[in-house]
Amino acid sequence: MKIIEDLVSNHILYVAAISWFTAQVLKTIINLLITKELSFERLVGAGGMPSAHSALVCSLTVATAKQCGLSSSEFAIAFVLAAIVIYDAMGVRRAAGEQAKVINRLVDALFKTTNNKDDFMVKRLKELLGHTPLEVLGGSVLGICIALLI
Numbered sequence: 001m002k003i004i005e006d007l008v009s010n011h012i013l014y015v016a017a018i019s020w021f022t023a024q025v026l027k028t029i030i031n032l033l034i035t036k037e038l039s040f041e042r043l044v045g046a047g048g049m050p051s052a053h054s055a056l057v058c059s060l061t062v063a064t065a066k067q068c069g070l071s072s073s074e075f076a077i078a079f080v081l082a083a084i085v086i087y088d089a090m091g092v093r094r095a096a097g098e099q100a101k102v103i104n105r106l107v108d109a110l111f112k113t114t115n116n117k118d119d120f121m122v123k124r125l126k127e128l129l130g131h132t133p134l135e136v137l138g139g140s141v142l143g144i145c146i147a148l149l150i
Helices: 002-008 011-037 053-069 073-090 094-113 134-148
Strands: none
Touching: 002 053, 011 053, 011 134, 053 073, 053 134
């Protein structure tokens, strides 16, 4: 029980979790407004506006700075982690999402040219994996604001 009590009372962890949850809820609402369809997958899925990954790591970094100080090892670790996650979100994961779009289009084209569609019963790849710079900026600002306010 002490472990659970410690986790629940960890302010930095609490701020990061609130930031992630807020970003996921906002992402779901924004997606609903744009598509006019409620997609519960947006509550846990990657990609979209704002970036929940960026919100989480930026709030973690700011909350760590507030609690431990800018010269602390904890802040240095949080800052480096945030840089890696943000770089990955805009780079590798975004590129993988773009490749998934192309592959899905190729599979769709194959469906149109074959008589035996059962040969291509392939699950579509997820296209929303990474983030645009604007989505990362939105998540970063959200995370920073939440960490400063809580």
